[in-house]
Amino acid sequence: MASTADGWAPEVYARFATDRAAPFDDLLRLVSPARRGTLLDLGCGSGALTAKAHVALQVSSTLGLDASPAMLGSAGLSPGVTLERRDIATSLPDARFDRVISNSAFNWIPGHRSYLPRVLGLVAPGGELAVQMPSNPDSAFSRCALEVAGEFKALLDGFSYRSPVETPELYAELLARDARIAESRVGTWYYPQLHESVAGIVAFAQGGLLSAYRARLQPADFERFCAAYRDALERELGAGPVFFAFRRVFLFARLKAQA
Numbered sequence: 001m002a003s004t005a006d007g008w009a010p011e012v013y014a015r016f017a018t019d020r021a022a023p024f025d026d027l028l029r030l031v032s033p034a035r036r037g038t039l040l041d042l043g044c045g046s047g048a049l050t051a052k053a054h055v056a057l058q059v060s061s062t063l064g065l066d067a068s069p070a071m072l073g074s075a076g077l078s079p080g081v082t083l084e085r086r087d088i089a090t091s092l093p094d095a096r097f098d099r100v101i102s103n104s105a106f107n108w109i110p111g112h113r114s115y116l117p118r119v120l121g122l123v124a125p126g127g128e129l130a131v132q133m134p135s136n137p138d139s140a141f142s143r144c145a146l147e148v149a150g151e152f153k154a155l156l157d158g159f160s161y162r163s164p165v166e167t168p169e170l171y172a173e174l175l176a177r178d179a180r181i182a183e184s185r186v187g188t189w190y191y192p193q194l195h196e197s198v199a200g201i202v203a204f205a206q207g208g209l210l211s212a213y214r215a216r217l218q219p220a221d222f223e224r225f226c227a228a229y230r231d232a233l234e235r236e237l238g239a240g241p242v243f244f245a246f247r248r249v250f251l252f253a254r255l256k257a258q259a
């Protein structure tokens with residue numbers, strides 16, 4: 001697993017809070033309210049957006065699960081919302097929920113062909129699942145990080161982060177073939193970023209993609225990693241303003257009322 005526990009830095013993640021909230025708002029728009037129902041948020045992070053979903057979906061109780069003590073530690077209290085430390089790759093709850101959401105977390109979980117059906121098993125009859133995952137495997141953002149991971153191979157014990165996110169077409173097929181599902185949709189949205197220089201991309205990546213490397217490197221080595229990443233990006237994209245078309249994949253499924 002591309003474990004990031006615990007390379008997360010909530011204060012770094014929060015620097016781009018507005019950019020990160022936009023896809024979450026789009027995710028929420030896919031889901032219908034479940035008055036007095038239950039909500040599960042897989043990979044809830046600080047829980048700030050979990051609390052927003054709790055209110056928007058009008059549920060009575062919400063459970064957020066996350067593996068990062070740092071992210072959970074930055075969480076505020078919110079009535080009706082419980083946050084719990086749990087590795088969602090290996091341990092999912094026994095209960096079923098009226099709504100299940102996951103924002104920017106499945107991209108850290110391997111084996112989506114088997115994981116997605118397991119997650120669908122957490123959704124109550126008639127309930128809904130909505131997932132959003134960044135997916136930019138062919139962009140300089142991802143390729144340069146892989147290139148630098150190669151240079152730091154020894155310090156990383158050979159680790160490199162490779163996105164487990166599948167093609168939208170595959171998700172469309174997996175959902176269409178699942179007999180439990182009444183209705184499904186899969187989509188791709190771009191959240192364009194314009195930065196004055198590649199330093200902006202590095203700063204954004206430090207809140208997400210690079211967490212897997214922060215988790216495995218000493219602070220001084222992580223700083224060198226980030227500098228090498230910036231140089232690699234600059235070699236490819238130039239020293240001036242840069243554009244990054246940040247792609248995110250969305251999944252939505254509503255289950256049949258009766259299995």
Ligand SMILES: C[S@@+](CC[C@H](N)C(=O)[O-])C[C@H]1O[C@@H](n2cnc3c(N)ncnc32)[C@H](O)[C@@H]1O
Nearest residue numbers: 043044045066067068087088089103104105108
């Ligand atoms: C980009 S953050 C998203 C947080 C939150 N959903 C949001 O939108 O603000 C990804 C989160 O996934 C969590 N995560 C990654 N792998 C995980 C795992 N195996 N089990 C539980 N949480 C995990 C990280 O700890 C992190 O908080």
